[in-house]
Amino acid sequence: MTAVSVPPKPVRRRRRLPAYAPWAVLAGALGVGALLSLLSGTFTFTGALLFGALVHVVAITTLSAVVEGRRWATDRLATTLVTAAFVLAAIPLVSLVVLVLRFGMERFSWTFLNDDMVGIFGASVEGGVFHAIIGTLWVTGLCSLVAIPLGILTAVYLVEYARPGPLKRAITVLVDVMTGIPSIVAGLFAATLFMVVVGPQYKAGVMGAVALALLMTPVVVRSVEEMLRLVPNELREAAYALGVPKWLTVVKVVLRTAIAGITTGVMIAIARVIGETAPLLLTVGIVANVNWNAFDGRIATLPVYVFRQYAQGGASVDRAWAGALTLILIVMLLNLVARLVSRYFSPKGAR
Amino acid sequence: MAAVAGSETIRRGRAPGRVGNAIFRGVSSSAGITIVVLLGLVAAFLVYRAVPALLATREELADVGFMRGQSLLGYVAPLAFGTVLSSVIALVVAVPLSIGIALFISHYAPRRLAQGLGYLVDLLAAIPSVIFGLWGLQFLQPLVGPLFQWLSDHMGWFPPFSGYVGPAKNIMTAGLVLAVMILPIITATIREVFLQTPRLHEEASLALGATRWEMIRQAVLPFGRSGIISAAMLGMGRALGETMAVLMVLAPGFAMNLYVLRPGQHQSIAANIANQFPEAGALGADVLIATGLFLFLLTFAVNLAARWVINRRAEFSGAN
Numbered sequence A: 001m002t003a004v005s006v007p008p009k010p011v012r013r014r015r016r017l018p019a020y021a022p023w024a025v026l027a028g029a030l031g032v033g034a035l036l037s038l039l040s041g042t043f044t045f046t047g048a049l050l051f052g053a054l055v056h057v058v059a060i061t062t063l064s065a066v067v068e069g070r071r072w073a074t075d076r077l078a079t080t081l082v083t084a085a086f087v088l089a090a091i092p093l094v095s096l097v098v099l100v101l102r103f104g105m106e107r108f109s110w111t112f113l114n115d116d117m118v119g120i121f122g123a124s125v126e127g128g129v130f131h132a133i134i135g136t137l138w139v140t141g142l143c144s145l146v147a148i149p150l151g152i153l154t155a156v157y158l159v160e161y162a163r164p165g166p167l168k169r170a171i172t173v174l175v176d177v178m179t180g181i182p183s184i185v186a187g188l189f190a191a192t193l194f195m196v197v198v199g200p201q202y203k204a205g206v207m208g209a210v211a212l213a214l215l216m217t218p219v220v221v222r223s224v225e226e227m228l229r230l231v232p233n234e235l236r237e238a239a240y241a242l243g244v245p246k247w248l249t250v251v252k253v254v255l256r257t258a259i260a261g262i263t264t265g266v267m268i269a270i271a272r273v274i275g276e277t278a279p280l281l282l283t284v285g286i287v288a289n290v291n292w293n294a295f296d297g298r299i300a301t302l303p304v305y306v307f308r309q310y311a312q313g314g315a316s317v318d319r320a321w322a323g324a325l326t327l328i329l330i331v332m333l334l335n336l337v338a339r340l341v342s343r344y345f346s347p348k349g350a351r
Numbered sequence B: 001m002a003a004v005a006g007s008e009t010i011r012r013g014r015a016p017g018r019v020g021n022a023i024f025r026g027v028s029s030s031a032g033i034t035i036v037v038l039l040g041l042v043a044a045f046l047v048y049r050a051v052p053a054l055l056a057t058r059e060e061l062a063d064v065g066f067m068r069g070q071s072l073l074g075y076v077a078p079l080a081f082g083t084v085l086s087s088v089i090a091l092v093v094a095v096p097l098s099i100g101i102a103l104f105i106s107h108y109a110p111r112r113l114a115q116g117l118g119y120l121v122d123l124l125a126a127i128p129s130v131i132f133g134l135w136g137l138q139f140l141q142p143l144v145g146p147l148f149q150w151l152s153d154h155m156g157w158f159p160p161f162s163g164y165v166g167p168a169k170n171i172m173t174a175g176l177v178l179a180v181m182i183l184p185i186i187t188a189t190i191r192e193v194f195l196q197t198p199r200l201h202e203e204a205s206l207a208l209g210a211t212r213w214e215m216i217r218q219a220v221l222p223f224g225r226s227g228i229i230s231a232a233m234l235g236m237g238r239a240l241g242e243t244m245a246v247l248m249v250l251a252p253g254f255a256m257n258l259y260v261l262r263p264g265q266h267q268s269i270a271a272n273i274a275n276q277f278p279e280a281g282a283l284g285a286d287v288l289i290a291t292g293l294f295l296f297l298l299t300f301a302v303n304l305a306a307r308w309v310i311n312r313r314a315e316f317s318g319a320n
Helices: A021-039 A045-067 A070-104 A110-114 A130-161 A166-178 A183-197 A205-230 A233-241 A246-274 A278-283 A302-312 A316-345 B002-008 B018-055 B058-062 B072-108 B111-126 B129-154 B171-195 B199-207 B212-241 B244-249 B269-279 B282-316
Strands: none
Touching: A021 A045, A021 A070, A045 A070, A070 A316, A070 B072, A070 B111, A070 B129, A070 B171, A070 B212, A110 A130, A110 A316, A130 A166, A130 A205, A130 A246, A130 A302, A130 A316, A130 B018, A166 A205, A166 B018, A166 B282, A183 A205, A183 A278, A183 B018, A183 B212, A183 B269, A183 B282, A205 A246, A205 A278, A205 B018, A233 A246, A246 A316, A246 B018, A246 B111, A278 A302, A278 B269, A302 A316, A302 B129, A302 B244, A316 B111, A316 B129, B018 B282, B058 B282, B072 B111, B072 B171, B072 B212, B072 B269, B072 B282, B111 B171, B129 B171, B129 B244, B171 B212, B171 B244, B199 B212, B212 B282, B244 B269, B269 B282
C-alpha cells in the first residue's frame, strides 16, 4: 500500500520587483503626500514629506507583499525604516546648520568680532564678541596646557609601561567613567575647589580651565591610546635592537609615528570642550569688557555669552545667534583641520 | 659561549638611557596615577561640601529660598525624577533610531559612502550644547507644537498626553533635544559592534537563502545585543548629566508626575544647579552640591555598568 510519491512540482521562479521600484513608489508617495497635506487644510512642506513617507512605507510593503511574498515584504519594510532612520537623523544636523547660518549672518561681521559689550544696553544693535573670544582662548588654552600633556602621558603609561594588573585596570576603567562625568559636576568641582582653597568670592578664568581640563583629559587619553596601539610593534623592536633606550624609543619612534593621529585627537578634544557651557556658567560668569587676566575676575566666554544674550531677549537674540555662528565656525574649523592633518600627515598604511 | 661570557662583562650601570628611562617612566606613571587621584578629589570635594547640607536641620534648610521649606530628600526627589524621566524619553527615541542609523551605515549604505556618513553623525557630537538649546527653542519647539496639540486633543484619554499647553516648553521637547544630543555616542558604539559581526555568520545566513533583514535578525542583532545595551547606557549617562538643553528648553517645575506634555512640571538636577548656583548662598550652594553629588554617583554607576557590559562581551565572545 505504499503510495507512489508524487514528483515535486517544478520550482516557480520567484518574481521580484525591479530595482527602480522603490524610487518610483517614493516619487508617487511624495505626490500623494503633497495632495494629502493640501486636503488636510493648509499645505506645509513638512506635512507633505511626513504624509509622503508614511504612504511610501505602506505602499512599498504592500506592493512587495503582493508581488514578492511576505518575507521580501518584511525585508523591504526593514530597508525603508533603516533608511528613514538615517534621513531622520540628518534633519537635526542640516536644520541646525541652516538655522545658525540664517540667523547668525544678520549680525555677524568683522566689527562684531572686534567689539565688546561695554556700554551696550537693551535694544542697541551694536556690541560684539571680542571679549568672549579672548576669554574662550584663555580658558581653553589653560585647560589644554594641563589636559594635553596629562592625557598623552597617561596614554603612554597605559600603552607602553603599564603591566596588566589592578592599577592598569583601575586607570582604564576610571578614564572610561571620566568621559561620562556630567559637565555640570565638573563645574561644581572647580567651583568648590576654588571656594575651599582660595576663598568664596574668587572668580577667574582659571576656574573654568580646571573644570574643562577634567572633561578634556579622558578624551585625550582615549584617542591617544588608540593611536599608540596602531604603531606596529616592529618599529619598537627595531629601535630596541639598535640599542635605543626605551624612553627615546617612545619619544622619537612611537610618538613620532603617531603624531598625526595624536594631533587629530587633541584638536577634536579641544573642539569638544570649547563649546562646554554649563561648567563655565558656574565658574567664570560673564562680563561686558575684555578681561586679559585669567587669574583675576570674571571672564566672558563664547558659550556663556550666547546663553546670556539669548536669555535677555529682544535685540540681544541676534547677538546670541551671531555668537553661536562664531562658535560653530571655530568648532567646525578645528574638526576640519583635524581631519586634514590625519589625512595628509599620517604615515602610509596606518589608515 | 664566548659571546655569552662577553655580554656578562657589560656592566648594567652603563646601559644607555638608564636615567632617562627612569625619569620618563616615573613621569608617565604619575600622570596615570594623577587621573585616579583627580577623580578621587572630585568625589572628596563634592562630599566635603555636601555634608553640611546633609546634616542641616529642617529649620536651617528653611532659610534656603529656593527649597521652599522642604527637606533635602523632598527637594531632591522631584529633581531626580525629572532627570530620569527626560533621559528615559531621550533613550526611547534615540535607541531605535541609532540602531537604524548604525545598520544603515554598517550594512545598507555603499561601502564608500559609509565612512562619510559615519563622520556626518560624529559631527553632531561636536556641536556645542548651548547651540542645541537654541535649536530646540527655535526649530524643534514650533515644529512639535502642533503635533503635541494633536496628541493632546485625540489621545488625551491617555493621561500622560493630556493637558498640553503651548508653547512646547515641556519635558517631551527637552527629551527630544536630549535624544538628538546622545544620538552620536549611541550610534558610534552600536556601529562599532555591528561592524564586528563575524563575516562568516552573515554569509552563512545569506547562503541559506535569508533576505538581508533575516540575516540581520539572525546574525547581526544577536551578536550586537550587549553592544546595544551598553550603548544605551552610555547614552543614558550623557542624557542624565546634560544641562543646557534642559535649562533652555524646559519650563521648570517640581512635580512628580508623568504629564509629559505639560509645561512647568519637571526639572532636572543639572539644569537646576545651573539655574540656582550662581545666586545661591552658602548653605544653598551646599544643597546644590549635594544634588550634584547624587547626579555624579548616578552617572558613575550607569557608566560603570555600561563598561561592565561591554567588557564582559569582549571577554566571553568566542567570535573575536
